[in-house]
Amino acid sequence: MIDKWAGVRERVARLGTRPARGQVFGAYGHQWALEEPLTEVELAGLEDQIGVRLPEEYRTFLLHVAAGGAGPAYGLFPVRRVQDRWRWEGDGADLADLSKLADPFPAQGPDPKSLDELLARRPEEEDFEEIEDFDDAIEAWDEQWYALVYAPERTAGAIAISHLGCALREWLVLSGVHRGTIWSDLRADDGDVTPLLDGDGKPVTFARWYTAWLEEAERLAAASPSEA
Structure with a gap:
């Protein structure tokens, strides 16, 4: 497994020096910077x-x-120790419940019947005489929707690791x-949490997710006219 990561840090660093580095989506967010790797002691503390x-x-990454640091979309959320506690940092990283990471990740989302019932009760502006009343009703409905769809148990056993923009994220x-x-x-986007699949319909693992991004970034940088 260690061999899989041989030279990866150096490849990312080289991309950060290429004239076309800005052609890669999300690069302005991570700026091609990588944090220092964890030590064995730090990793043991995190897992404990x-x-x-x-x-x-x-873990080998x-x-x-x-x-x-530098990675898919706007980068790979860093894991850091803050006030003697480990946490992942990034836009949406706090959606993960760190107390539930040992719980099995659920493959299914909320009960479709519950979603349908809530959607059927969504307020419509034409049903209200005053816009303020509609605003209050839709705000209350949004809170119910958020509580159902973003329930902590929905992503138990997983961490958010990357932000794609517009509140879209990827989880490990x-x-x-x-x-x-x-x-x-x-x-x-009113969707769900769904498995990322490759061209053959197989689930994408962390290593394939990261190296596929790196290979595509190298291709884009090499093909850009600004490299001429």
Whole structure:
């Protein structure tokens, strides 16, 4: 597994020096910077805190490449120790319940019947004489929707690791039968949390997710006219 990460940090650094580095989506967010890798002692402390061993591809990345930084979309959320406690930092990283990371990740979302019932009760502006009353009603409805769709148990056993913009994110599953795979979070677009699949319909693991991004970034940088 360590061999999979050989030279990756150096490849990212080279991309950061290319004239076409800005052609890669999200690059202005991470600026091609990588955090220092974790030490064995730090990784052991992290896993002891969260109560679960990280998937092998991810834990070896943390040890041999970086604790976060340049990566897919706006970058890989870094894991940092703040006031003697470990946490992941990034736009939406706090959606993960760190006390539930050892719980099996659920493959299914909320009961469709519950969603349908709530959608059927969504307020419509034409049903209100005063716009203020409609605003209050839709705000209350939004709170119910958020509580159902973003319930902490929906993403138990997983961490948010990347932000794609517009509140869309990707998660890494740490526990359960889907351990080690990446899931796309489309709830901000009224979707669900669904597995990221490759061209053959197979679940994408962390290593494939990261290296596929790196390979595509290198291709884009090499093909850009600004490299001429």
